[in-house]
Amino acid sequence: MASPVNQVGSNRVLDRNGPITDGWERLADDETVKPGAAVLVSFQRLKNEHNALFAEAAAVGVEVGGDVNLDELEPFLPRLGLIVVRFAFMRDGRPFSVGRLLRERFHYTRDLRAVGDFIPDQILFLLRCGFNSFEAGPDFSVDALKHGVAAYTVWYQRGVERNVTIAERRLGKENLGQESA
Amino acid sequence: MYIYDDFDHTIAKQRVAEFRDQVNRRIKGELTEEQFRPLRLMNGLYLQLHAYMLRIAVPYGTLSAAQMRKLAHIARVYDRGYGHFTTRQNIQYNWIKLEQVPDLMAELATVQLHGNQTSGNCVRNVTADHFSGVIDGEIEDPRIVSEAIRQWSTFHPEFSWLPRKFKIAVTGAEKDRAAVQWHDIGLHIVRDDAGEVGYAVYVGGGMGRIPVLATKVRGFLPKRELLSYLEAILRVYNRYGRRDNIHKARIKILVRDLGPEEFIRQVEEEWEASRHSGVNLPPEEEIRIARYFEPPAYEKIAVPVAAFEDAKKANRAFAQWISTNVHPHKTPGYAIVTISLKPIGGIPGDASAEQMEAVASLAERFSLAEIRVSHIQNLVLPHVRQADLFAVWQELGKIGFANANAGLVTDIIACPGLDYCSLANARSIPVAQRISERFADLDRQHKIGALQIKISGCINACGHHHAGHIGILGVDKAGQEFYQLTLGGAGDETASTGQLIGPGFSSDGIVDAVEKVIDAYLDLRQPNETFISAYRRVGPAPFKEKLYGVSR
Amino acid sequence: MSKADTPKVLTGNLLRNGATVYYTGSGWSAHVAEAQVAATAAEAEELRKIGAAAYAANLVIDVNVVDVQPTAEHRPTHIREVIRATGPTVRPDLNKSMSPG
Numbered sequence: 001m002a003s004p005v006n007q008v009g010s011n012r013v014l015d016r017n018g019p020i021t022d023g024w025e026r027l028a029d030d031e032t033v034k035p036g037a038a039v040l041v042s043f044q045r046l047k048n049e050h051n052a053l054f055a056e057a058a059a060v061g062v063e064v065g066g067d068v069n070l071d072e073l074e075p076f077l078p079r080l081g082l083i084v085v086r087f088a089f090m091r092d093g094r095p096f097s098v099g100r101l102l103r104e105r106f107h108y109t110r111d112l113r114a115v116g117d118f119i120p121d122q123i124l125f126l127l128r129c130g131f132n133s134f135e136a137g138p139d140f141s142v143d144a145l146k147h148g149v150a151a152y153t154v155w156y157q158r159g160v161e162r163n164v165t166i167a168e169r170r171l172g173k174e175n176l177g178q179e180s181a
Numbered sequence: 182m183y184i185y186d187d188f189d190h191t192i193a194k195q196r197v198a199e200f201r202d203q204v205n206r207r208i209k210g211e212l213t214e215e216q217f218r219p220l221r222l223m224n225g226l227y228l229q230l231h232a233y234m235l236r237i238a239v240p241y242g243t244l245s246a247a248q249m250r251k252l253a254h255i256a257r258v259y260d261r262g263y264g265h266f267t268t269r270q271n272i273q274y275n276w277i278k279l280e281q282v283p284d285l286m287a288e289l290a291t292v293q294l295h296g297n298q299t300s301g302n303c304v305r306n307v308t309a310d311h312f313s314g315v316i317d318g319e320i321e322d323p324r325i326v327s328e329a330i331r332q333w334s335t336f337h338p339e340f341s342w343l344p345r346k347f348k349i350a351v352t353g354a355e356k357d358r359a360a361v362q363w364h365d366i367g368l369h370i371v372r373d374d375a376g377e378v379g380y381a382v383y384v385g386g387g388m389g390r391i392p393v394l395a396t397k398v399r400g401f402l403p404k405r406e407l408l409s410y411l412e413a414i415l416r417v418y419n420r421y422g423r424r425d426n427i428h429k430a431r432i433k434i435l436v437r438d439l440g441p442e443e444f445i446r447q448v449e450e451e452w453e454a455s456r457h458s459g460v461n462l463p464p465e466e467e468i469r470i471a472r473y474f475e476p477p478a479y480e481k482i483a484v485p486v487a488a489f490e491d492a493k494k495a496n497r498a499f500a501q502w503i504s505t506n507v508h509p510h511k512t513p514g515y516a517i518v519t520i521s522l523k524p525i526g527g528i529p530g531d532a533s534a535e536q537m538e539a540v541a542s543l544a545e546r547f548s549l550a551e552i553r554v555s556h557i558q559n560l561v562l563p564h565v566r567q568a569d570l571f572a573v574w575q576e577l578g579k580i581g582f583a584n585a586n587a588g589l590v591t592d593i594i595a596c597p598g599l600d601y602c603s604l605a606n607a608r609s610i611p612v613a614q615r616i617s618e619r620f621a622d623l624d625r626q627h628k629i630g631a632l633q634i635k636i637s638g639c640i641n642a643c644g645h646h647h648a649g650h651i652g653i654l655g656v657d658k659a660g661q662e663f664y665q666l667t668l669g670g671a672g673d674e675t676a677s678t679g680q681l682i683g684p685g686f687s688s689d690g691i692v693d694a695v696e697k698v699i700d701a702y703l704d705l706r707q708p709n710e711t712f713i714s715a716y717r718r719v720g721p722a723p724f725k726e727k728l729y730g731v732s733r
Numbered sequence: 734m735s736k737a738d739t740p741k742v743l744t745g746n747l748l749r750n751g752a753t754v755y756y757t758g759s760g761w762s763a764h765v766a767e768a769q770v771a772a773t774a775a776e777a778e779e780l781r782k783i784g785a786a787a788y789a790a791n792l793v794i795d796v797n798v799v800d801v802q803p804t805a806e807h808r809p810t811h812i813r814e815v816i817r818a819t820g821p822t823v824r825p826d827l828n829k830s831m832s833p834g
Contacts, residue, residue, distance in 0.1 A: 066420075088424075091219055091302065093342030097419045100339055105454060119216050121203065128338035141211060151199045154188050156332040158459055166188040166332070167466040208749060210791040228795055230817045233751035261827060275821075278750040528823055599813060600821035603795070608816075610823045660811055 010138040013113070016127055016149050018142045024061055024082055033057050040084060043068065046076060054079055063115070066094025070101055077108050084135065087116025096129045103130035103160045120144035124151060128159030182245055182551065183328045183473040185293050192335065193290040196297060200224050201283035208280070223303055223341070225271075225296025226282060229603050233277040236299040237289065239554045241309035241327035241351070242270040246541040246550040251292045253537035259285045264537070266522060266530040268594055268645055269348070270308045270554045271299055275601055297335060302343045302430075304334035304415075308350045310358040311555035314474060315563045317511040320370045321378055323353035325471045326407065329462050333408050340415045344422035345430035347415070348387075360556065360672035362386050362395045363648055365432050366414060373401045380407060384414060384444070385436035388642035392678045393433040396441045398448065405467075409460040413452035417444070477549050477564065482514025489567040501623060502574055502585035516567050518548075520560040520577060521584040521592060525621045526614050529595045530558035539580045547573050556645075557633075558594055559587065589626040590634060590699065591617045594645055598638030598655060599662070605638035607655025607662035607688075612636055615692045620699075629699055632712045635670070648672035650713045651695060652679040664691040668698065668724055669716045682721055683729050694728055701727035739800040742768035742807060743780040744817070745793030753817050754793065756783060761793070765807045765818040766832035771798070806831050 013022040026040045033039055033052070038059040046053065046062045053060050061082025064073065068085070083102065085095040095114055102108040114126050115135040123134060123145055134140075158165050185193070200220075207217040221227075225236040237252070244252075252272055256264045259281055260274040267273055277285070289295055299306050307327045314322040330349060334340070340347075352359040353370040361367025367383035380402045386395030402410055414432075421439075423429045436444045493500040508517040520540060522530050532540070544552045544562055547569045553561035560582075565573055577583035586592050593616060596602065598609030613636055620626055635649030639656075646652030652667035663685050670679030686694045699712075701724050706715045716724075742765060743756035754761040755768035762768065771777040777798055784796040799814045801807040808831060809815050820828035 090216065091342050092424065093302070093340070093344070093419050094424075096339045096342065097416055104458065119212070121199075121220060122342075125336075125338045125341060144206065144211065147202060148199075151202075152192065152195050152336065154191050155338070156192070156335055157337055159338050166192075167463055169188060170186070170469065171463060171465055208791070214748075214788070214791075214794050228746055228751060230813070231751075231753055231820060232746070280749050599816055600823050605813075608822065610821075614823070662812065 011135050014134045015132060040082060066092050066098055068098060074106060077106055082111040084113045084115050087118050090117045099129035099131050100160055120148045124149050130160035182243055193295060197286045197290050200286060204283055219301055223298055223301035225299035229601050233279055235274045235277045235296055236271045237294055237296050238299050238306035239270045240331050241307055241324045242311045242554045243324060244552040244554060246544040248292045248294055249537050249541040249552055253534040255285060256534040263531055263533045266554055266558050268556050269306060270556060271306060302345050303341050304347045307331050308359055310352045311553040311561050312358060312517055315510050315517050316354055319354045320372060321353050322474045323351035323370060325474050327351050328470050340419055343419055344424045357674040362676040363672055367395050379403045385433040387431050387433045388647050390428060390640040392647040394676050396436055398445050405461055406456060408462055409456040410452055412460050413448050413455060416451055417447050479512045484513045486514055486567040489570055492571040499571060499574055505585050505589060506587040514567055516565050516570055518562040518565050518573055519587040520582050521587050522559050523586055523592050524581050524584055526618045528610050529593050529613050536580045543573060543576055585623060586626055588631050590620045590629050590632045591626060593634045595636040596638050596644035604641055606657040607638050609636045609638040609644055609655060612691055616695055619692050619696060630711055647678050649679055651698060662688045666694055668721060671713055683725055697727045698724050740803050741771040741777045741798045742801050743784045743798050745796040748791055748794050764831055764833045768807055770807060
């Protein structure tokens, strides 16, 4: 049976401020689409059944790994409402690049979510690479998340959120981009 | 020297606060060891055989006297009174308590020191020529771009979880003292035909169990475009470097597996798509950083300096020290002093708190309060007036650091080995000590001439044995320490990988083997021919014969 | 490397300060001579369980069961463990003995 993402293995969805409610249902490849549902499917199923999926579901999301071929994903981007990038393990650094590329090169603007064994201490960098939501296990500490997101207030590098870099601040160019909280 | 502004200090303080919180969560059990380990490694904290070890960066090898005093203080208060200077312009403390690390880091941050990214799968401490800014013929001081890279690589949002560690080195002169071809990225500052300054870019060098010299991926990269080009390299590596096998995860394997042409094509393609995305340093920022590395106000000194020339004539030991440990400075009347941390029978790279403080005092009195750390595990006083050299030499003698052996057979690089390191298979330091004692006679050392012996206690090659003229690798053979011998490695602009010469030696036999190799060299060398030149001329055969009796 | 019939002790490093320690049967000691020795495979398995529990309780890390000689000193058989038990061989001034006192 299709299950709300919020209940999959007691996972829950968070943004930078804490848990959020979420209407996406993760479908196994052999599960049928409930008309009007917001469905999250594998990339393989998206490639095989995109016509039917986009016709039947209210919204379509896709889950990919850090090894995703972004050129293959590109044709679907305008119609996707959610992209979930899976960490194969905590130290998997590929989702950081995938996030930045989706936002900066492919100009994807909708929900970009990380799932897997990342820890709260990694969230700030994920935010800076363009992710805006996170699917995490029941042990994922919301306190640590809030703490980690606030750990740094200035950065040497520009992130996807177009923060002003330290070099730009030194030049007095504080208004180059939108500063994120 | 680069001086932190409020932004740099803010980042440094926030890092300390973040790690304090992480240590607290670990001790309370909110973080598991599996989760905490990469976090502590990225702060330079390892668990070794006897305790935690903390590795502190000396960015591009430049230290102030005040920073050296702080390192001495750390040794005394948080450790057992000494520290170990490493082959990557870092210092390590061997007896650290996890609970005290946040306070230790807070103290370091007050003098612009830290352990950030001295371990872990991230961009490590950027290293540079230890003679930067003071030798003749340099196109540009490599510390300027090294500081820019330090800032760019610090807590990079995209490249903090790479497949494996990532080391960058920069050199600004023709003579390469930074071993750039042995690094994941090596930058050699060059001029193009139009006289514009830029970089020759090398990628994919590295030691470990598969030693590889870097591939030159670009003969000339314009200076202003460096950071975007580095991002392109890192992005290709972060996306496609192997993560399934720790021994195949370095960028050298990606370059090998793709082939250099395909690797370069992917990097260039990525760079074309991203080079205008605002990653490059604003020109004003480069000028701002460069200002901190402008030459100090040297005195105008007439040469030759009579007192110095007279002292050399009058004192043979002093003259011997000058010949090995003092290098010409680009400014008339000045000199660059190498302080050998290789006393006969001592532990290579070790310095006590008292010795560190004495060096800090010497730097304050005689070297414009500046010190360098070299990858050969020595210290450098970069701005000494020739007239002060005799006094410096005498003062160094009082702390056991006046050895006239820089670049000679007893100037041995050795990793901590099985005496400290949890990865080691065999001890390195005792082998270095016994070789040092065997060749203690200074006249004999000077007769042998330039020779680099480098010893690693395991295949990770922290002792750079692959780049040693004579390399020694410790292995575990059925529970016994055993040592393999390689010959012909080099880390300079003529970089080469040492070749295994034959069957290994027991702990007792390795020193005799080294002596036989050196005897063979003395027998066959031509006038003024160094060991490495002789080896390259004759190859391994005469050395094999001397070691094993018959040619194989 | 580890042989079934060799006596074994449980060792690790304390999480809070990194000190090398040995399980004594009731707690942890810096001295291998005070360690509880497992003479049989079953006893060694029991030590492994105790080690895993101490790791899970965030008390010790780098937990291992290592071979020792059948003497009162419990001198480890492998040089790595001898050095862990006694300290760096190049700094005798900092070395600790295998037994207290």
